Amino acid sequence: MRNNFTAVPKLIDSGDIGPHGNTGYWRFCCNIRYDCWGNGYATEAAQAMMDYARKAFGVTHFCASHAEPNLASGRVIAKCGLEFVRYGIWSKLDGSCKMRSMEYERVEV
Ligand SMILES: CC(C)(COP(=O)(O)OP(=O)(O)OC[C@H]1O[C@@H](n2cnc3c(N)ncnc32)[C@H](O)[C@@H]1OP(=O)(O)O)[C@@H](O)C(=O)NCCC(=O)NCCS
Numbered sequence: 001m002r003n004n005f006t007a008v009p010k011l012i013d014s015g016d017i018g019p020h021g022n023t024g025y026w027r028f029c030c031n032i033r034y035d036c037w038g039n040g041y042a043t044e045a046a047q048a049m050m051d052y053a054r055k056a057f058g059v060t061h062f063c064a065s066h067a068e069p070n071l072a073s074g075r076v077i078a079k080c081g082l083e084f085v086r087y088g089i090w091s092k093l094d095g096s097c098k099m100r101s102m103e104y105e106r107v108e109v
Pocket of ligand 1 (some may be wrong): 008024028029030031032033036038039040041042043044064065066070071072073076
């Protein structure tokens with residue numbers, strides 16, 4: 001019997017952007033499937049989310065962060081035009097692991 005699902009596209013990433021509490025900044029994040037790393041997808045996705053936020057909501061203040069050892073994330077954030085502003089604390093959702101984070105911001109005038 002023919003499999004009608006062979007052409008179904010595979011999901012390669014997830015991400016989000018939205019207001020960061022009441023700071024006035026919008027925060028974004030993305031995750032790329034491991035076997036798809038290194039193709040520019042995270043940068044493309046992050047820039048697309050920022051463009052959408054600008055056009056649909058007039059956002060001018062962006063922020064993002066990553067666990068300090070995750071240098072690829074820092075590079076993606078830098079390629080989106082954000083600059084390092086301070087260290088913070090990164091924590092797994094279940095609290096089982098904490099480490100220093102690097103926090104970035106971009107303000108467009
Ligand atoms: C971080 C992550 C999103 C990057 O996705 P990606 O699609 O591979 O990213 P891109 O290809 O757009 O860019 C990666 C950049 O990091 C660089 N890079 C990769 N590994 C690196 C390392 N160990 N040290 C420094 N830079 C590194 C790449 O060279 C590239 O920069 P370049 O274009 O200047 O060469 C992906 O690794 C991931 O999903 N990680 C797990 C989840 C995570 O940490 N998410 C981030 C939280 S916001």
